[in-house]
Amino acid sequence: MSIFAFADETALRGGLPAGLAPPLLYSGKVGETKGLVADYTVALAEAMGRKAELSLITRYRLDGYLLKGQMDVLCYTSKAWASNQDALDFSKPLFTKREVILGPAPMPKKVSDLKGKTIGTILQYVYPKLDPLFESKQLKREDSPSEEANLKKLLHGRLSYVVTDELFIDYFKLENPKFEINRERLFMQEYPVVCSISRKGRVTEKELNAAIDKIKANGKLEAIFKKYGATSK
Secondary structure (H helix, E strand, O other): OOOOOOOOOOOEEEEEEOOOOOOOOEEOOOOOEEOHHHHHHHHHHHHOOOOEEEEEEOHHHHHHHHHHOOOOEEEEEOOOOOOOHHHOEEOOOOEEEEEEEEEEOOOOOOHHHHOOOEEEEEOOOOOOOOHHHHHOOOOEEEEEOOHHHHHHHHHOOOOOEEEEEHHHHHHHOOOOOOOOOOEEEEEEEEEEEEEEEOOOOOOOHHHHHHHHHHHHHOOHHHHHHHHOOOOOO
């Protein structure tokens, strides 16, 4: 049975990767899912004159649902991460995900100058630019279960450096506005975040791109990001 059984036949069926950290996704009231990814997926559906039906789906099932047409879109992915590029369509970028190392000012201009330092990381995460330095013992990684846990360690002085996304830093600063005083960001890499689109689903690449253009032009996307202390630009 489809996870969207008995659903509105015209609705946009959006998949939400289970386990995303706030502000990307978090639970509200019972049965209610909130967060940046949920909000802008709903906005995209509305821009197409549709309702949104959102379902939390474990990461290892996402591709299967898209390939079978059991969901229409997944709007938190990048071609750099996609394992089935040839079997899916992709929208234009929604926003750019920027990975940085946050540490005490002044930060060096390159990662190699952090030799000997301990970097806060996420358990089981892969860091293409840092993993060779971890493996060669030039840097030491200290794993935490979440982005928030790492930033709290930084806040309370239990870590000096963390690798994270600018999005998480900006969200953390909503409740900790002085958090970045005497700290700086060292840019690592960036990824354009897009929607992957099922070729057996209810929406075409053209329709979705038009919706993306619309929520960017009318300020809806930026307003959603601003609610979480971030920017879509």
